[in-house]
Amino acid sequence: MPAFIPRQITDNILSRLHSGKAIIIFGPRQSGKTTLLNNLSQHLEKILYLNCDDAQDRQALENQSLSHLKSVVGTYKSLLIDEAQRMSGIGLSLKILVDNMPQLQIIATGSSSFELSNQVSEPLTGRKYEYLLLPMAFQELLAHHGGFNENKELSRRLVFGTYPDIINNPGQEAELLNLLAGSYLFKDVFSFQDLRRPELLESILRALALQISSEVSYTELAQLAGTNHVTIQRYIQLLEAAFIIFRLPNYSTNQRNEIKRSRKIYFWDNGIRNSLINDFRDLENRNDIGSLWENYLVSER
Structure with a gap:
């Protein structure tokens, strides 16, 4: 069984348990949200676990009458909801529970901010703490493996990235990354x-x-992809919301020029980027080493 690598946000979340607020954890698929949820469960009592990829679990909270929600929760003291973005009206259901069952600790995870964030932002205003869980950070790996061992792995991190499954299965990185990119990561977008x-x-x-x-x-991208500027902008927004890429705007003292200028777009994980171009060559055989280092360092910021 792969070793559990502690995540940096864990202590912060633990310090906010039983504060009368829901805890929402966002992040891409396979970034370790379920593992983190299981780890957090060790600090909770009488847990009801719902996985919203399961239709029956989704239906349990879709009836938003207080009496029904209380019957579902019963005497449980903790409610853990995985893939919460899959449930219609999750924000209102959580609001009702937070307002009427303050003793109940709710932790919900979601891999799609364009669904979950939109659903919970307004109903849970002032009723939630939000956290972002991305692939493994260098500091997390450093603390777990030690400086000497982790520094030896840096060249591999630049090529294969730091998704937990990739870290825990050396020798299978290319196969697992292609599976992740092809089957899981873009599921929410598609x-x-x-x-x-x-x-x-x-x-x-x-x-x-x-x-x-x-x-x-965006204009150049539209020409390359055979579409228009508006479509490019929409697709990039979706990819950002699924935690695949992020935009870094140029800095200018003139705000008008800053808006007009092009932006740099980075991937949250080097391995996903390399999977998309099917290039897992060692660093010494590549001509994009500088780009890999820049993407890695900016995503670590």
């Missing part, structure tokens, strides 16, 4: 409402992967 052109999304992602460390022009 299934989102009226997204009808997965091939366009793949084209945009590949173009972005080839341009890390360079300024990105």
Whole structure:
């Protein structure tokens, strides 16, 4: 069984347990949210666990009458909800529980901020703490493996990234990354409402992967992908909301110029970027070492 690597946000979350507020943990799929949830459960009592990938578990909280929700929770003192973005109306259900059962500690995780954040932001205003769980940070790996051992792995981190499954399965990195990128990571994006052109999304992602460390022009991306500026902007927003990429705007003392100028777009994980261009060569055989270092360091900021 892979060793549990402590996450930096754990102590902060533990300090806020039993404060009368819900705890919401966002992050990409396979970033370790369920593992963290299981670890946090060791500090809780009488736990009801719901996985909203399961239809029956979703239905348990979709009836938002107070009497029904109380019957579901019963005498449990803790409610853990995994993949909460899959449940319609999750924000209102959690609001009702927080307001009427303050002794109940709620922890919910979600891999899709465009669904979960939109659902919980207004109903849970002033009733929640939010945390972001990304792939493993250097400081987390350093604390677990020690400086000597972790520094030896830096070249591999630049190529394969730091998703927990990748860290825990040396020798299987390429296979697991291709599975992660192809099957899991983009699931929320592909299934989102009226997204009808997965091939366009793949084209945009590949173009972005080839341009890390360079300024990105939406107009140029639109020409490369055979679409328009508005579509490019929408797809990039979805990819950001699924925690696959993030934008870093240029800095200018003139705000008007700052808005007009191109931005740099980075991937939250080097391994996902390399999977998209199918390039897992060792550093000494690559011509994008500088770009890999820049992406790694900026994502660690």
